[in-house]
Amino acid sequence: MLHWRRDRTAFAISGGGARGAAQVGMLRALIERGITPDLIVGVSIGAWNGAWIAYRPQLDWVRQLEQVWRQVSRRTLDMVWWRAARNMVRRRPSLYEGGGLSRFVARHLQVNDFEDLAVPLHTVAIDLTMGTKAVFSHGALAPAVLASSAIPGVFPPVVIDGRQHVDGGLVDPTGLDTAIELGARRVYVLDSGYAGRLPAPLGSMNAIVDHTFQIAAQHRTRWTIQQMGRSVEIIHLRPDAGFLRHSMDFRATDFYLSEGYRFACEVLDTRRKRRRAPELAPIAAPVYH
Secondary structure (H helix, E strand, C coil), X not given: CCCCCCCCEEEEECCCHHXXXXXXXXXXXXXXXCCCCCEXXXXXXXXXXXXXXXXXXXXXXXXXXXXXXXXXXXXXXXXXXXXXXXXXXXXXXXXXXXXXXXXHHHHHCCCCEHHHCCCCXXXXXXXXXXXXXXXXXXCEHHHHHHHHHCXXXXXXXXXXXCEEEEEHHHCXXXXXXXXXXXXXCEEEEECCCCCCCCCCCCCCHHHHHHHHHHHHHHHHHHHHHHHHCCCCEEEEECCCCCCXXXXXXXXXXXXXXXXXXXXXXXXXXXXXXXXXXXXXXXXCCCCCC
16 A cells, blocks of 8 residues: 655646646746645646646746647647538547647657656546546556547547547546545646636537536536545635636637736735635536526
């Protein structure tokens, strides 16, 4: 049996698509303040950000990740409209083939295997074949990152060990549950989801589906915090301002980078002054009819 020190610290890095750029700003704020993890759990886009920072959790490396994010667009990921239309007509299993995402991950990951990372990384996916949560911590890194990022219907499932895997955000939206299961006693949750009140009705199917998943994810995260907050120190970083864009809209990267950094600095500095955990990030109250 493994024995960890009592204050074992984890970074739990959520899904959120293009909003994942905010996580990079949060990472910058954390590392500037000397806060580094003993383990990292990444889900969906958080698996990619987690793999990058697990290689070298240093400030110069975070700044390089900022530059990588500025290169990301729907075109660099091969997410062009005519491919989606063609695949819908042909009844393919996903709107996009995933080749652009695979090439992007292969180009920017620094190592081939989990074992080569400086900080232990755990990526979360769903095992469609077995009907369970899958947590990858060993072996080839790129397939595990891609599996965690394979949004159902958007990208095809990733086959690992003969089984199909898709995005883990539906079973553990932020990676918080998994971090606690792995023995973390302090968890910084880098959450780029949004489930706040809308200023106007949503006008497209994609926006409705995206926001619905965000609401479900935030309620799941809130439930875990309420259940485990007495036994595990949980610092929930989730900026809200301007996060209404669709998760596949990469045009606001600079805003997300700066807003994630600003918000995390504010929370971390306030927490340090008061020497207590910040209040739980607010979520819209249910409406009873």
